[in-house]
Every structure is written in structure tokens, then in C-alpha cells.
Amino acid sequence: MAAKDAELRDVLNSMKGRPMAPQDKAPKLREVVVASEPTNHGTLVGHVGASEFNVGGPDGVGHISPGPNPYDLLSASLAACTAMSVRFQARRQKIPLERLEVGVSFQHGAQGEKNSFERTLVLGEELNPQQRAFLVEAANQCPVGKILGISADIHTRLDTTTAGHNASAPASYEDDLEELSIPYIDPD
Missing domain, CATH: 3.30.300.20 (K homology (KH) domain)
Known part of the structure; x- marks a missing residue:
């Protein structure tokens, strides 16, 4: 077991300072998550990275959430x-x-x-x-x-x-x- 650990350590040490292989540089997928706000269940909040934004619209109980x-x-x-x-x-x-x-x-x-x-x-x-x-x-x-x-x-x-400039009726x-x-x- 110690021999395998040493072998792995040698491989990792030999990789230091080498550029990453192209498959390692694959772009990260960004996911937008919209979730109900725990303190106010009628509000939806969108999250992407470190950003947050309210999502407006009907809350299911007769109110329109802002945003x-x-x-x-x-x-x-x-x-x-x-x-x-x-x-x-x-x-x-x-x-x-x-x-x-x-x-x-x-x-x-x-x-x-x-x-x-x-x-x-x-x-x-x-x-x-x-x-x-x-x-x-x-x-x-x-x-x-x-x-x-x-x-x-x-x-x-x-x-x-x-x-x-919007003369026609907007979509609701x-x-x-x-x-x-x-x-x-x-x-x-």
C-alpha cells in the first residue's frame, strides 16, 4: 500500500507546473436556480453565481410578487x-x-x-x-x-x-x- 501511495505522490509531483489537459479546461455550466424564499413563501428568488434577484408574478394565493x-x-x-x-x-x-x-x-x-x-x-x-x-x-x-x-x-x-414604442398589447x-x-x- 505504501508503494502505491509513493507512486501516486510521484505522479502528482511530476504534474506540478504542467498545463492542464484540454478536457480539464471544459467550461463550467452555470445554473440559474429559482427557489422560494424561506422567510416569505410567496416570493421566488433567482440565484446565479453570487447574484440574486426577485422573480415576480403570481404567488398562487392571489398576490403578485414584485420583480x-x-x-x-x-x-x-x-x-x-x-x-x-x-x-x-x-x-x-x-x-x-x-x-x-x-x-x-x-x-x-x-x-x-x-x-x-x-x-x-x-x-x-x-x-x-x-x-x-x-x-x-x-x-x-x-x-x-x-x-x-x-x-x-x-x-x-x-x-x-x-x-x-410598444403600440401593441404586451404579453401578460x-x-x-x-x-x-x-x-x-x-x-x-
Whole structure:
């Protein structure tokens, strides 16, 4: 047994200072966990890494918990990814982007149509038309947008502000929950 321990120690010592093998550098999966708050059972709290955030929406007993609901979080994911993609490409191409704002809203599609996201980009005024077109294309290439675009339409437009441009009725997460056809099961 002592010989095996010595052999293992020699192997570990020989590995010191050597770079890790590629399989050891596999990216860590980040998991978002949403759990009920132990002190307030109607509140849901999301956790990712060291960050926490409230998740809003119906609590099951007739109240609406504060915070962004799942549709808001989905829209925020698209807005954040879009902003990061545009900023990355602007820096990569040395485009002088001093102002960037991305607004996203989610709407249900009419009967038989896809749901959609309305995305508004506000880019700095110092850009020429070619730079603007390039950055709109960068927005349309964001990874989250590609994933969401499989089952929803994403409409992107340039504007001078993101506020107040949603003319259609937004999707209501609370209304959608009420429409779920979940049968009542009597726990006898």
C-alpha cells in the first residue's frame, strides 16, 4: 500500500507546473436556480453565481410578487445579449459607439402566428449609415436572439429612444398562467 501511495505522490509531483489537459479546461455550466424564499413563501428568488434577484408574478394565493416576471427576464436576456454583441462588434471594428441602449418587449402572436419580440436599438449619434447598418446586423446575430428566433419572430429597428414604442398589447404572464389547462387533482 505504501508503494502505491509513493507512486501516486510521484505522479502528482511530476504534474506540478504542467498545463492542464484540454478536457480539464471544459467550461463550467452555470445554473440559474429559482427557489422560494424561506422567510416569505410567496416570493421566488433567482440565484446565479453570487447574484440574486426577485422573480415576480403570481404567488398562487392571489398576490403578485414584485420583480421581473419570466417574460421580462426573457426580454432582458435578449436585450443584454444584443447590447453585448453590438458593443463587442463596435470595439472589434473600432466603431466609436458612445451610446448604446436596447429595449425589448414580448408579444403573443395572433391566432396561428408566432410570438414576437420587438427590439429597439438606440445608437450614438456619431455613427454614419454604414456603421449603423453593421451594428444592426451585429444585433441580429446575438446568440440569445438566434435561440429565441427558432420559435418567435424578432423585429429590430433603430430609434432615438427605447421608451414608449410598444403600440401593441404586451404579453401578460399572469393571464397565460390562468389559461394553463392543469387539471385539479383532489389529494385524498
